[in-house]
Amino acid sequence: MVSEDAAALFRVLSNSDRLDVIRALVEAGPDGMSAGDIGRKIGASPSRTSFHLNALSETGFLQKERQSRNLNYRINFKTIGALITFLMEDCCKGSSELRNCCTMR
Amino acid sequence: MVSEDAAALFRVLSNSDRLDVIRALVEAGPDGMSAGDIGRKIGASPSRTSFHLNALSETGFLQKERQSRNLNYRINFKTIGALITFLMEDCCKGSSELRNCCTMR
DNA sequence: ATCTTATTTCAAGAGCTGTTGAAATGAAAG
DNA sequence: CTTTCATTTCAACAGCTCTTGAAATAAGAT
Numbered sequence: 001m002v003s004e005d006a007a008a009l010f011r012v013l014s015n016s017d018r019l020d021v022i023r024a025l026v027e028a029g030p031d032g033m034s035a036g037d038i039g040r041k042i043g044a045s046p047s048r049t050s051f052h053l054n055a056l057s058e059t060g061f062l063q064k065e066r067q068s069r070n071l072n073y074r075i076n077f078k079t080i081g082a083l084i085t086f087l088m089e090d091c092c093k094g095s096s097e098l099r100n101c102c103t104m105r
Numbered sequence: 106m107v108s109e110d111a112a113a114l115f116r117v118l119s120n121s122d123r124l125d126v127i128r129a130l131v132e133a134g135p136d137g138m139s140a141g142d143i144g145r146k147i148g149a150s151p152s153r154t155s156f157h158l159n160a161l162s163e164t165g166f167l168q169k170e171r172q173s174r175n176l177n178y179r180i181n182f183k184t185i186g187a188l189i190t191f192l193m194e195d196c197c198k199g200s201s202e203l204r205n206c207c208t209m210r
Numbered sequence: 211a212t213c214t215t216a217t218t219t220c221a222a223g224a225g226c227t228g229t230t231g232a233a234a235t236g237a238a239a240g
Numbered sequence: 241c242t243t244t245c246a247t248t249t250c251a252a253c254a255g256c257t258c259t260t261g262a263a264a265t266a267a268g269a270t
């Protein structure tokens with residue numbers, strides 16, 4: 001991935017409302033949540049919520065689908081995964097020192 | 106990590122010059138590089154380079170040390186590691202689906 | 211002391227980002 | 241077909257970010 005594309009994805013994650021949306025949707029699981037419920041959960045107005053949901057789904061972090069009156073959003077792990085892979089493999093060349101800094105498993 | 110702190114770290118990564126600095130310093134290894142050499146490598150003016158180096162070292166992505174006339178910068182993997190851990194464990198609750206999206210090892 | 215090299219700091223300006231509240235759109239219910 | 245509910249879109253605005261070029265600081269060489 002070129003630096004410009006990775007930078008654009010990191011910019012989307014550089015906002016705490018948007019990180020809170022991701023947390024809420026990870027918790028919600030495969031059923032996802034409606035825009036209204038997400039807004040209520042993160043404590044943001046409808047237009048503010050919509051602004052952030054748009055930034056997230058435009059860049060592939062979320063997928064949306066209309067369900068009668070509601071718009072239902074759910075997480076798409078592929079984009080986050082691509083970003084983690086970019087950091088570890090592309091940017092840091094698979095550094096074992098970095099791997100030791102990630103407390104996983 | 107709270108969302109605000111993670112967002113601030115992601116913001117630092119949301120610029121392609123800064124990602125290029127990280128790439129250059131990963132490549133340079135433990136000896137690091139001087140500010141001037143970094144600037145030449147990424148093709149940025151001295152003040153522009155300094156601006157980005159400051160953003161990176163202020164937030165712990167880099168460490169700096171004066172070596173006579175030069176300021177030598179080297180990568181600190183801990184901050185990137187903390188961010189990857191945040192994404193995988195904190196934000197995405199260790200999701201195995203996410204783990205499968207990260208092409209590693 | 212003065213000069214040169216390396217780097218940072220500063221002020222100005224252009225452009226981007228996020229918030230607000232109001233208006234528009236979309237879909238179902240009465 | 242009007243009302244209600246859910247959500248997005250829009251315009252305005254404040255604040256932040258990045259770039260530029262010039263001036264300041266820091267350190268070593270002459």
